[in-house]
Amino acid sequence: MIRVLVVDDDVRVAHNHHKLVETLDGFESVGMAHTARNALEMVEELRPDLVLLDIYLPDESGVTVLRRLRGAAHALDVLVITAMRDAETVQASMQTGAVHYLLKPFPFSELRDRLQRYAEARSALDSVTEAEQSDVDRVYGLLRAQETTAAPASLPKGLSQVTAQLVVDTLRAADTDLSAVELGSRAGLSRVSARRYLDHLATIGTVELRMRYGSAGRPEHRYRWVGEHGSPRTR
Template sequence: MKNHDIEVLIIEDDLRIAEIQKRFIEKIEGFQTVGIAASYEEAKTFIELLQPDLLLLDVYFPDMNGLDLLKETKQQEKQMDVIMITATKEIQKVQEAISIGVFDYMIKPVVFERFKQSLVRYQEYHRKLVEFQDENLHLTQQQVDKLLRKEVSGTGPANDKTYLPKGIDPLTLEKVLVFLGRVNTGLTAEMVAKEIGVSRTTARRYLEHLMSEEKIAANLAYGTVGRPERVYIVK
């Protein structure tokens, strides 16, 4: 099978959110948005005509439930993978999506680092799948484990750091979290940068990653010139 960009269909009835997802995808090498569907009929038509590799799917639409569409995609001749991106937090919906077989489940609003993390993991899964198909293998347990994302590289707890996005060092991340934990009043990216010894941009990247993991929260505060600035605090 020839290597090609992973084709993504966005199924989202809020076109502003769909456009944000499209722009996120454009920033990640190896992916291509092939369409945006805002309704059940559009989704069915695009899936049938385009046969994408990956669907980014919301749950609630005016004319459908995304979980019902998820079930339908699992019956397609070409197996398509699905990442749910939704504001739905009910445990029953999350469990149902997992049991049907979503690759990932992201809760809106999604920050870019969390979005990228999910797509990069999917890219690795897709690459292995294509590789195994090309070789027409009878899979070993180790290869099955890789496809199930139980193994990325190495074994044990240290494996967690393999899921960190590019540019996020686990030791620096821990320093940021510890510093935030010591200060109950909240900190700006500039304060964190001075304490850790990194640039403000780098500090903000670590803080946004921690927000995507829901380990910290952020509020807006207004400085002396009236410009709002994010203040981060451990949840």
């Protein structure tokens, strides 16, 4: 069984995640924490295999908790679940070893998918004594987002992979079209920066660009996620 500790300042959200974990074969929710201090105490006491960690906590940042967990007495993994979309927090979480970074709000199917992928990755490692490159590739592939959710691997000069993934995740989570201003506000980016990434994604076909015409002034650019099966567009 994969023992899971749920950490979220919102009691209702923590309970919902706890219930979801309990529905999955091979998983057991061993507890819920609502503060950073409580989370660190429960990790030491319960020794979970996986922590579902919110970044926003009332007493301390989840990023700080994540860094402290790297020095825990036993090995464990962390799946970040948060509404914080700024590139700095995303990058800090990745650099500190989070296996996933899931942005709120999301359908439960998204969390279920990531937990199942995590279980598959653990199982893949348990089945070998000495890993070949193909084993490593498979494990890391399972731990990363699905192909249709990933930011493009090749980016123009001046664009970063971390910020591109943030833009992709923000647009997908919106489930509607957004302007560069709206996306920038949600992701913690300037309008100009958001527009650069959105225009690139529109060029390669993963984002659809629509023009909204008002009663006066220039038309507004609206962007909608269409996934990897979109086609390149010219504007």
